[in-house]
Amino acid sequence: MKNLLLLLLLCFFMSAKAQRDSQFHIGLESGGFALEGKIDDRWDFRQPTDYQPAYRYYHGSEKAYGEGTLFYVGIKPQLALWNDRITLASGVRYIHVQERITSGSKTYPLFLYSTSREGIDLFRVNGIDESLGYLTIPMEVNLAVIGNRHVWHIYVKGGVQAGMKIHGKTEIDFVSDKLDKYNDEVLAGIGKAPASFFSDVYTSIGVRFILRNAMRLSLDFPAFHSILSKGNFSLLNSQTFPGMQVTISTPVNFFSTK
Helix, strand or coil: CHHHHHHHHHHHHHHHHCCCCCCEEEEEEEEEEEEEEEECCCCCECCCCCCCHHHCCCCCCCCCEEEEEEEEEEEEEEEEECCCCEEEECCEEEEEEEEEEECCCCCCCEEEEEEECCEEEEEEEEEEEEEEEEEEEEEEEEEEEEEECCCEEEEEEEEEEEEEEEEEEEEEEECCHHHHHHHHHHHHHHCCCCCCEEEEEEEEEEEEEECHHHCEEEEEEEEEEEECCCCCCCCEEEEECCEEEEEEEEECCCCCCC
8 A cells, every 4th residue: 555655646746747638658557466376396295204193184295385476566658549549558567476385384394305415305394485576578558448538448458578587585494493504405406496587478457547637547457367488486386366456657748848
């Protein structure tokens, strides 16, 4: 909510020099959704051979749970065509991905199976965390299908984006802090670090409201989303993407002489 308020204040400040008849808009977007899907097959959680009765209900990876979120912000120049029925947009977008694997319990740890040059190890872990950041360039087109273009309209949107990873970190939360030194070794044994290139394709249904000074507030609800690139996440094979995007934009006349 704080991010949205900051976007609104910034855009109202920008609108002071806006021109109502301009077909160009500068937009600020913010959105996100939950990552859902099964745990990547590279991770193997085992029941130790000398398990305690309290751990008896663990069988392989069936008691390991994965969760995550994807959040993004971006700057989006837009061009309105055909009496505002069609809008073309591009820009720059920062995407932050946060994933975690846990046992779903604060009492019982997971038992991570790992192979190394020295042999086979079984580590007790509270969970595994991954934080990733991507910088992408989206290309979008949306078509207004119903409504009054001066007040509100409903539209359909399609887009594709591509970009590169700018930061990333995967950490194993060992039960014993003394095992933290094995973090990089275990990750190397798992292999296949998150890929540097990211691309996806998506569609959505949205509603746009025309505010004062011809500013536009848009709400997008995903209809379809598919990641085209491979190996972007280490922990989850994400399958569903519920969520919402908010965009607020102001018209700007770059060629105004006023």
